[in-house]
Amino acid sequence: MPPLASMRLDAPRWRSGEDDAFSVSAAYGIQTSLGSSNLVSDLIWSAIAKYKGKQRIKVFLWLVCGGRLLTNDERYRRHHAADAHCVICNNGWEDVNHILGQCSAVIKPNKLQEFLADLD
Known part of the structure; x- marks a missing residue:
């Protein structure tokens, strides 16, 4: 021993x-x-916490920044969808970047001002 x-x-x-x-x-x-x-991350979470606008916008920002937005890409990863392509435009994988910046059908250019006015 x-x-x-x-x-x-x-x-x-x-x-x-x-x-x-x-x-x-x-x-x-x-x-x-x-x-x-993680100073940048802390600043982002702090800004979301201090947001004084509509609660639904605050929850949406929290979901996006926390990686909890249920996109088709995430649904596919969880085996809840047949594929991860965007069902709106069929031009790419439906992840957060696609929805918020690349999908041409989500926010129409002529509706952008109306969308931004709703944030106030």
């Missing part, structure tokens, strides 16, 4: 602490140092 000291080397450890022991302050330090690299 191996000595007890050699068995201890194979035990799980918290590598951030001084003595490899877990501490809340060490975990908080790691979290805050990782959070600083």
